[in-house]
Amino acid sequence: MSEKSSSSGSDEDIDPESAQPVEFGGVLSKWTNYIHGWQDRWVVLKNNTLSYYKSEDEREYGCRGSLCLSKAVITPHEFDECRFDISVNDSVWYLRAEDPEHRQRWIESIEVHRAESGYGSESSLRRHGSMLSLTSAASALSSTSTSSFKKGYRLREKLAEMETFRDILCRQVDTLQKYFDSCADVVSKDEFQRDGEEDEDEFLTAARPDGENNNGSKEKLFSSANPKGTNGIDFKGEAITFKATTAGILSTLSHCIELMVKREDSWQKRLDRELEKRRRVEDAYKSALNELKKKSHYGGPDYEEGPNSLINEDEFYDAVEAELDRQDKIEEQCHSEKIRKPYLSPVPPGDVFSVIGTHRFANKVEEMVQNHMTYSLQDVGGDANWQLVIEEGDMKVYRREVEENGIVLDPLKATHNVKGVTGHEVCHYFWDTNFRMDWESTIENFNVVETLSDNAIIVYQTHKRVWPASQRDVLYLSAIRKVHATNENDPDTWLVCNFSVEHDKALPTNRCVRAKINVAMICQTLVSPPEGDREISRDNILCKITYVANVNPGGWAPASVLRAVAKREYPKFLKRFTTYVQEKTTGKPILF
Template identity: 50%
Template sequence: MADDNSSEDSDVENQNEFAGVLSKWTNYIHGWQDRYIVLKNGTLSYYKSEQERGYGCRGALSLAKAIIKPHEFDECRFDVSVNDCVWYLRADSIDSKQSWVEALESYKVESGYGTGSENSLKRHGSTVSLQSNTYSTASGSSFKRSSRNIREKLAEIETFKDILCRQIDSLQKYFDYCVEDANHKLPDKDNLPVVDFKGEAITFKSTTAAVIDTLTHCAELVTQREESWHKRLDKEVDRRKKAEALSHSYFMQIQKIRTVHPGPDLEEGPHSVLADDEFYDAVESGLDKMEEEQELRERLKNGPAIPESPPPVSPAIHHRLWPEIDRTVTEQVAMARMGIGECGSGWQLFAEDGEMKMYRREEEVDGLVVDPLKAVHVVKGITGHEVCHYFFNPQYRHDWETSLENMSVIENISEDTVTFMQVYKRIWPASQRDIVFWSHMRKLPNEKDRDGPDIWTVVNNSTEYPEYPANNGKCVRMSLKVCLMCQTRVNPPKDGAPLSRSDVSCKITYCSVVNPGGWAPPSVLRAVYKREYPKFLKRFTAYVINQTKNKPIMF
């Protein structure tokens, strides 16, 4: 019966166990590592792997006063903290993370922690305790000889005790005979035992001296052991002091890394010393600084506008890039003309401001976020030709592209096709980016019963030039595919009045896919997209309105 009950109890325990593999943040050197996490009896413990579970856990937390907090940006991450101890955990999917969070919260609610000793943190055979046991066994072996010597000396004392007892018995028997003889009670004096007092005295002295020597030796052995333990204690204290000093030195180095901006290899990568939220804060600060610089430049900008001068004309149709340009433009325009429902499932509305709506699909390639983005915006007072003109023309790019550090035209293929080399301002802690791409502008043919009378598009697409190799130097090469399609809408004025800018508007469809090239936290990139893309469209369209308000309408 006892065996049956114990097996039933073990089955109940196994049913209450929740376990699986999660990524756990270890340190700044090794970053995220897979660990086998077990939730059982109100205790969260972790092992290096499921196979090492029998060797003891590497750490444990009681859920009695634990705080479970999902991460703000990373949808697969959650933190478990008890006082100053925090475990940073990450699941491989949103559903897995949600299951873990619900399991942890349910244990806190159902178990009623904090009242009995059974709910307190149980001792686990951690690797530290395993090492301590091994160390104790090894250190005990160093005293086997001294322990054996003490046992041998105790056995000698036992032998000496037997010798002394026999001597005492012999003397006692002799004295008893002497007393009887003195009282004339001894019938036969010939049977009086003969005692060698000299020999017995020598033996007694030798025995007692040996006892004293043995006890002295035992005391010396005990003293030696005590001194040895003191030495080991001193060594352990020194070792801990050195470990604390090393830990403090390591902490100061980490602080130095955080304070002084290191090179790109240390700043950007899967083992970045910055957490995702710190990484995003740094990127956000850099973007804010760029906006402030742009505002200052606008305030200081005086004098007449730069006169427009079209680039030299060349037959793009005969250029080596023309097949790629024509094919890409056709594909991107077709995608831009599709509605959100037609493009397939997965589009999410992530920003909306008046007439402007922005959608995205979450996609990653080799661990890099390349979310396709689509925006629809309606702006009054400008035409599609004007929007595409200022978006395409190189002479205006520095005015509205606030993130540019340097821009150069590699090749003027024709009046409607140009290849660019652009270097973007560095936003710490990310590495600096550059890009090589061609840009093509054209007026689109009208599709009956669908498009308006005037439709223009600009398509930008990454390309390669041997003279501008990728990832050569301090910059990381990024890639993009952008389509800006603009449709002019005209509301004819009444009573034959002349057409004014209040009678025209432009429907803008903006599609883009950007591959950042180097590593950055996915949550950071998506947060930047959510912040920057709506601001970009509003800033650029405001720029076009300001440039065209006193000029004739361009169709």
């Protein structure tokens, strides 16, 4: 590890509180992909940015990648004490330090840089102002649709009518109030005058005759009892107008309420539509987020095969099935485009395959052959331990479920009848490596490590990677034998047995998981006599095939996934291989 100071600018330009933290750099292991795994990289932490280079010497050529730490999420691994993950949106870096102390130093340094980034520090809050302006607020208000104004026009018109009615009503109330005040004044004045006139009448009664006094009082009374004459108010007319005004107000108010109810219904419908749109957008966002998470998971070390894998069994099976389908499509395209080269490999005489070899594995080969002849040819149709998993025409596939330490070790056995080929031909194409890549679609590459004899070889082969399962390789001895029948009425048996061995030239590596196999292809040829003196043709021969396979995958994978894949792949392999043998032997002499 190494630490470097970063200095840029002067004291006048940079606030001491907002100065950038020191540069931090060192070697970390970074997960590259599922092929190359963890690789050492030179990682530099500077100016709120995490960058990595292939090595410290290659910094001058530029970085291989970088992350801005402003919104980065640092996650120490739950089980691996040296590992920590850094994620920004859907970009994830998986990093490992050489020990937990170095990991903690890296995490603390990253946190310091992130705290002083454009989003985390107090100085950044002072530097970054609000982006919302009065203009944007006004434009938001002005974006209201014109249709809403048209709908509100009648309501505003009715409100204007209400204002007019209010003014009229206020004037009418004032007029009526004046009328009532006038009436009250007249009544009070009339009482006052009446009291004065009574006193005056008492005084004038003694001094004047009765006729004069009566005429004067009548004139005063009638002159003061007519308020209309003094104010000019028509009470009846004002009352009718007041009644009409209040009726107009009530009518307009009722109309306004009706418009408000309609507007409320309209706005409620718009609200419901917006809520529905929001729900759909949120669902789409969640779906897109899940897809992004799945894509970011693809190739990550936490989603590889293993007991602590974060991927569940259904997702594991879906991923394996999708990858197998993709490989099948590629194989179909290659099969339709390529022209098979006719191999002219010489076929040794049959006696060569009947001889027990003298090489160092000869006794093991003989033991395997005898075991297959004794047990593999037994009928398992009525055995309760064997399950019939698939039946297509003459082909039947059986399975016996076996698990050891959580690893699936199910033995499989398949029987099949193929017309037009012999057991020798089937075993020849199954054993000869010159034809291996023609019919085997799961192999990435292979090579013959050692030739033990004319009928025994040691083969190392690497199988194609099927994500999220780890890549497998196999080292096995392949031997072809002809076993003569003990009874002259029984057919001879051709057999190819493949079983795992060890060899100094093909030691296990970290790149692949070494699988163990014990496989046998056992064939017997049945001949039906032709009519008359005709020669035996391919129409008269039938090959009875028994294929057994015991495979230890060498690693952990969900049992349900392995069994589902085996149920799918074994019948497909057997049909593809037997069809290939029929195509290769068509029009050729029969090889008994």
